Amino acid sequence: MPKGLTGNQYSTGDAVVGASGKPCRIWNVSWLSDGTARDLVLRNGSTASGTIYIQAGGTVSLTTTLNFEGGKLFPDGCFFDFTASMVHAVFEFEMEN
DSSP, rough: OOTTOOOEEESSSSEEESSSTSSSEEEEEEEEEESSSOEEEEESSSSTTSOOOEEEOTTTTTEEEEEEEEEEEEETTTTEEEOTTTTEEEEEEEEEE
């Protein structure tokens, strides 16, 4: 995705949000847990070994939404670390210049 453009992404497994390794600003994210509440884990970078920038608890069998006023910047890209019992996540993001 070109820099400066916003987008939405639907993910059902580990995934880079937007363009791999490029600065990304997350505006909001919603995720659905099944019968077990699962944490949302977002890492700086493009792999599951990146530093955790956001970790937030989900709700059993419901969608949980986090909104970030001003957006949350991931300078080395954003990696969604999918966890067991999570159904999917939806991101609204912007690639930074």
